[in-house]
Amino acid sequence: MKHPARIVALAVALVVVVLGVVLALNVGNDPEQDAKQSHLVGKAAPAFDLPNLSGGRVTLADVAGKATIVNFWNSWCIPCEQEAPALQQFYAAHKDDSDFAMIGIVRDDATGDVRTYVKDNDVGWTIALDPQNQAALDFATRGQPETYAISPGGTVAAAKYGPMSSGELETFLAAARASE
Amino acid sequence: MIRRWGPWIALGVVVVIALAVVLWPHGDQSSAARAQDLETQLKCPECQGLSVADSQAPTSRAIRSDIKRRIAAGQSDEQIRQAYIDKYGDSILLAPEDSGVSLLVWILPVVVLALGATGIVFALRRNRDEPHLRATDADERLVEREHRVEDTVDG
DSSP, X not given: OOOHHHHHHHHHHHHHHHHHHHHHHHTTOOHHXXXXXXXXXXXXXXXXXXXXXXXOEEEGGGGTTSEEEEEEEOTTOHHHHHHHXXXXXXXXXXXXXXXXXEEEEEOSOOHHHHHHHHHHTTOOSEEEEOTTOHHHHHTTOOSSSEEEEEOTTSBEEEEEESOOOHHHHHHHHHHHHHOO | OHHXXXXXXXXXXHHHHHHXXXXXXXXXXXXXXXXXXXXXXXXXXXXXXXXTTTOOSHHHHHHHHHHHHHHHTTOOHHXXXXXXXXXXXXXXXXXXXXXXXXXXXXXHHHHHHHHHHHHHHHHHHHHHTSOOOOOOHHHHHHHHHHHHHHHHHHO
């Protein structure tokens, strides 16, 4: 080994090049953004079987064959409150569509508070409770509100974490209808 | 011989011990210990930088129950971890994975450290191996003459 310093320098240069390549390959991979994206899009929607406010059950099978919007929410969440007018407007526009369904799944809230909210705000769509947070976990939710578009065939067509506008809800419905 | 190879042997022993500690199988952990271990590896999906173990968020509570269910169902730690990566992506892990490209995150600092240490060793050796100046006959004669002059002056 006549020039060990040169070999070390070469190895350091090699490490720097490897680091550069790794960085270049990962440019554009925003971990924050990745953390907010749903990995369910394009996959089968998780099955659920949840209680509703009147003692009945709400299941994914109930909405088979329909383009379905599933919205995770609760009554105390401020962004959910901000989103509420868009949900109302969107639901009013589509409630009579035979191929449409909308389900609000409650994350972490008292049943009494949910009942009061639904009554006071005249919520017309189906409300389901998720007392064990199993549906929230199966959908890999990151909080609320979080909205999913499910195709008539049961595939997740779109997902968003955060409040939706009525325009976005329309886009979600179109995506669900267009998907298998 | 020992003086020459001693430091290298010591370095080798340290590396082997460190690897053994890191890679040695942890043996049969109890279900509770396995659950606790997994909970500390997973990030609470709705919190900022908290592990599932440290969070009281509803999703974290659900994940804790789910981990216990999966362990009871006979799933391995790797299967459980993978199920959460499939569900949430790599961002669910508090520490990067130790496979694929993510492995570089663990390996590169060690490689850089090893290269730095090697560089220092070579630099020290080169310094030690610098040829020492040897006195020539002329130098010896000059020193002897100077001593004689000093003796004459002193005497």
